[in-house]
Amino acid sequence: MRRVEWNALDASERSPLLRRPAQVQAPETSAAVRTIIEAVRDGGDAVLREYTARFDRIELDDFLVSDAEFSAATTALPLSLCAAINEAALRIRRFHEAGSIREFEIDTAPGVTCGRILRAIPRVGLYVPAGSAPLPSTALMLGIPASLAGCDDIVLCTPPRADGTADPAVLFAAQCCGIRRVYKLGGAQAIAAMAFGTGSVPRCDKLFGPGNAFVTEAKRQVSMMEDGAAIDMPAGPSEVLVIADAGANPAFVASDLLSQAEHGPDSQVVLISDDDAMLDAVAAQVERQVAALPREAIARMALSASLMIRTGTLAQAFEISNAYAPEHLILALRHARDWLPQVRSAGSVFLGDWAPEALGDYCSGTNHVLPTSGAARWCSGLSVASFQTAITVQEVTRKGLATIGPSAVELATAEGLDAHRLAVQLRLKAVAA
Numbered sequence: 001m002r003r004v005e006w007n008a009l010d011a012s013e014r015s016p017l018l019r020r021p022a023q024v025q026a027p028e029t030s031a032a033v034r035t036i037i038e039a040v041r042d043g044g045d046a047v048l049r050e051y052t053a054r055f056d057r058i059e060l061d062d063f064l065v066s067d068a069e070f071s072a073a074t075t076a077l078p079l080s081l082c083a084a085i086n087e088a089a090l091r092i093r094r095f096h097e098a099g100s101i102r103e104f105e106i107d108t109a110p111g112v113t114c115g116r117i118l119r120a121i122p123r124v125g126l127y128v129p130a131g132s133a134p135l136p137s138t139a140l141m142l143g144i145p146a147s148l149a150g151c152d153d154i155v156l157c158t159p160p161r162a163d164g165t166a167d168p169a170v171l172f173a174a175q176c177c178g179i180r181r182v183y184k185l186g187g188a189q190a191i192a193a194m195a196f197g198t199g200s201v202p203r204c205d206k207l208f209g210p211g212n213a214f215v216t217e218a219k220r221q222v223s224m225m226e227d228g229a230a231i232d233m234p235a236g237p238s239e240v241l242v243i244a245d246a247g248a249n250p251a252f253v254a255s256d257l258l259s260q261a262e263h264g265p266d267s268q269v270v271l272i273s274d275d276d277a278m279l280d281a282v283a284a285q286v287e288r289q290v291a292a293l294p295r296e297a298i299a300r301m302a303l304s305a306s307l308m309i310r311t312g313t314l315a316q317a318f319e320i321s322n323a324y325a326p327e328h329l330i331l332a333l334r335h336a337r338d339w340l341p342q343v344r345s346a347g348s349v350f351l352g353d354w355a356p357e358a359l360g361d362y363c364s365g366t367n368h369v370l371p372t373s374g375a376a377r378w379c380s381g382l383s384v385a386s387f388q389t390a391i392t393v394q395e396v397t398r399k400g401l402a403t404i405g406p407s408a409v410e411l412a413t414a415e416g417l418d419a420h421r422l423a424v425q426l427r428l429k430a431v432a433a
Contacts, residue, residue, distance in 0.1 A: 001269070001271070001307060002307055006310060006312075021266045022212075022266050029214060032214070033214055033217040040192035040196070041192060044199050045199040048201075052160065056160050058161075060160060063184050063201065064200060065183070070180070073169075073172055074171075081169060085169070085176060086176060088137065088140055088363035089144060089177070092363075095366060095367075096365075097384075099384070100383075101388075104116055109400060109403045109404050110399055111400025111403060113395045113396075113400075115392070115394075116393070119391060120387060121151055121388065121389065122151065122205055123154075123155065124208060124387060125208065126209050127191065127207065128157070129158070129209070130158050130159045134158075136173035140173050141367050142209055142369060143156070143173070143174060147177050147178050147179075149386075154178075157182075157194060159187065166182060170182075183200070187218075190215075206230040206232070206387075207230070208387075209232070209369060216373075232386050233375060233381075233382075234372055234373050235371065238263040238372070239260060239267060240270070240328040240329075240357055241324060242329075243273070243329070243330070243332065243339075244275075245273065245314060247334050248273075248332035248333070252353055253285070253330075254282050255356070256356055256357055257282070257286060259357060259361075262298055268305055269307075272311055272320055272321065273309075274313055274314050276310060282308070318342040321343070321346070322343070324374065325345035329346040330350045330355070332352070346376050347371050348360055369381060401431055405427065408424045409424050
């Protein structure tokens with residue numbers, strides 16, 4: 001990890017320092033993704049088979065997971081893992097049920113009733129990564145709010161394994177959410193297939209889920225194309241920012257940094273502290289712990305583009321964090337909750353020494369599909385509302401029109417929109433008569 005003294009940098013040096021690895025590689029990634037999307041859009045299933053053979057090194061005649069594969073997946077898993085998935089699903093469901101937005105009605109004036117009704121997005125496409133590691137937890141994070149929203153049709157894509165099957169844990173998690181339409185497809189080609197439809201993959205209205213830089217770029221591009229699908233958010237390579245004070249546990253902090261670094265070579269981790277001794281201790285712990293990881297090579301690649309930042313104060317650390325807008329923010333601070341008002345931009349916050357980010361990834365209940373690449377400045381993490389549209393409704397009686405109509409006439413006149421004015425005035429005359 002590169003170590004920098006924040007107060008030794010000028011403004012022109014600070015901004016480039018906070019760029020993500022994927023943002024640096026964006027032009028090359030964008031061109032490659034565009035080629036894939038156009039090929040899938042034009043060639044359908046035949047092109048999907050070509051890309052699956054090239055990128056996943058497996059030739060598949062049928063992408064859809066069969067009932068036999070679902071059954072085999074359940075029996076292949078240890079009972080302890082099945083129990084852990086069910087346990088996580090329970091807490092995730094509980095959290096999302098409590099946080100769901102509600103329909104409502106209110107009288108804004110006598111005779112004027114306004115309200116909001118909710119409708120599920122008809123067909124949604126979920127992407128569950130499995131490039132460097134399968135992520136059954138992501139199937140839960142996507143599938144549970146989709147099912148709570150009441151979506152009519154839920155499509156899930158996940159990359160095939162070397163033997164041509166989908167990861168059994170991902171399939172079991174999908175079943176826990178009531179999802180049976182699963183396709184063995186990965187990468188930008190899976191996003192293109194769900195966005196535009198192919199012979200076997202149905203076209204979806206909105207796409208959800210995290211992925212690497214190629215998946216994130218594919219989602220961005222299809223959302224901007226004519227007849228393309230909407231997307232949830234920029235949910236790309238994983239990232240974490242830790243603010244640690246002198247009282248933090250260096251081993252804990254190092255483990256939190258590595259838990260994100262092991263996701264992929266394009267992940268990024270950032271540690272900010274006002275204490276030199278803490279930075280030194282964490283650096284030593286990172287080196288000690290990474291050497292014991294099975295995914296050491298991947299973690300080291302991520303660490304090579306990661307940062308340790310020394311600030312003059314903790315208040316300055318929060319300024320940097322809000323500018324960076326991390327996907328995950330860990331406050332390894334004494335009285336961590338007292339610092340929460342300083343947080344302006346973050347996907348999800350973890351307070352204190354006993355809330356590792358890994359709990360949020362799996363089973364605390366919050367959603368781990370979160371905005372990355374600084375999008376937390378304007379975007380929120382996944383929720384039931386992400387799978388719904390909110391439709392406003394108004395009902396107006398004769399008395400209500402008489403009450404608020406003159407206001408509308410005045411505003412329409414000021415804006416020079418005569419048809420608007422007449423639409424109200426005609427009714428006001430009818431009420432007066």
